[in-house]
Amino acid sequence: MTTVLSPAATSLPRLGQQLLPILYQHRLVATGQxxxxxxxxxxxxxxxxxxxxxxxxxxxVECTARRAGRRGGPELLWFVTPRGAEIVEASREVTSRAYRISPETAASQLQEHTLAVVETGLAFTTWARALGDECGPLDWEPELVHRVRDGENRLGDDALLIPDAVLRYTRTTPTGRRLLTYFLEIDRSTMQVGRLGRKLTSYARYATYVPAPPPGQRFTAAGAGREAWRDRYPAVPRLLIVLTGASPTVLQRRTEDLRALAAADPRVRRTSQLAVGITTLEELTDRGPFEPVVTPLLGDPILGDALLASPSAS
Structure with a gap:
């Protein structure tokens, strides 16, 4: 598809034209990132x-200072203005989003979580470059909405699943290329583990969710029993929970608590279609997704990699 740029965009150097859609899609990104x-x-x-x-x-674009203190002085965080957003949307280079980050939001307590999501995607991008795989700056999208149950005008937390990001990664090995899709959940150790545990139930529900036909209609033979994820993904995305924001001891404790919650949840235990693993942002960044840095959510806590093989994974 040919990208159509406005006069304002074409007056930018190539790097500026590359930065605009990245800032639009990821909302808030630090200079170092x-x-x-x-x-x-x-x-x-x-x-x-x-x-x-x-x-x-x-x-x-506009910028704000990072709230958390950092060595070497404050770091600038960048986001698109309404004018910049209009240019990106006109180019149709990325999916248009209704969300707009305001200067107030950019300066709010949401900074660190947004930056942690970017840092997680960046870990995959950095290792893809080193390993000869494919995962670029636009290959993860934050907060894509997925319906997990039917009901008229049901738009509450129990009806929608919103991962922190959906990331696509192409792994290249001597035996061929493999497209991997991940739901990413970033836990900065600021929420109760029980809340994250409840979200696990929503992921399990999505893996088996079959939408009801519109009122007054029936399933066709071709559409009967068709899960919702099949209209968006080649397989149920793997779920990777990425922990950060605390000491290794605390993160290990949170890993154990999440595993205990999953083992006690019959829906999660029964959903073999969903492969789930837990890692830390530090391990993911330092060692990469294809080293033994991922603890499975269920079963023996034997470290594996981000492939998270499951019976139905492809």
């Missing part, structure tokens, strides 16, 4: 900062 994402070949992000400043002067 953008550097590792799009200019990893440079030692320092001097040119990147220059282009971001140019985009800000054109009122395409």
């Amino acid at each position: 953008l550097h590792r994402m799009v200019t990893p070949h440079t030692q320092r992000p001097v040119y990147l900062r220059s282009v971001l400043s140019q985009m800000r002067a054109m009122k395409l």
Whole structure:
């Protein structure tokens, strides 16, 4: 598909044209994350900062300071303005989203979770580059909505499943190429484990959810018993829970608590279609997704990798 850019976008250098859809899709990204994402070949992000400043002067992007204290001074976080969003949507390069981040939201307590989601996707992107696989800056999308039950005007938490991100990764091995799709749940150790446990039930429900036909209609022979995920994915996405924000001891305890909750949940235990694993952001970043850094949610706690093989995985 040919990308159609507005006059404002075409006046940007190529790097600026690359940055706009990334900021639109990921909402809030730190300068250092953008550097590792799009200019990893440079030692320092001097040119990147220059282009971001140019985009800000054109009122395409804006920035705010990171709330958490960091060594070396505050870090800038970047997001698109309404004008920048309009340009991205007109190009049709990424999926249009109704969500708009405001300066108030960018400066709020949601910063760290948003940045942790980006950091998780960036870990996959960085290792894909090192391993000769495919996973680029636009290969994960935050907060895609999935319905997990029927009901008129039911839009509450029990009717919708919203992963922190859906990530697509193409793994290349001597035996061929393999498309992997992940639901990502990022836990910064700020929510009760029980709340995350309840979300596991929603994931299990989605793996087997068959939408009811519209009122007054019946299933056709071809559509009878067809799970909702088949209209979006080649297989049920693997679920990877990524823990961060606490000491290794605390994260290990949370892993054990999640495994205990899953073992006590009959729906999760019975849903063999859903492969689930738990890792930490630090291990994922330092060692990569295809090293033994993932603890399975069910069964023996033997470390494996992010392939998370299950009977129906492909």
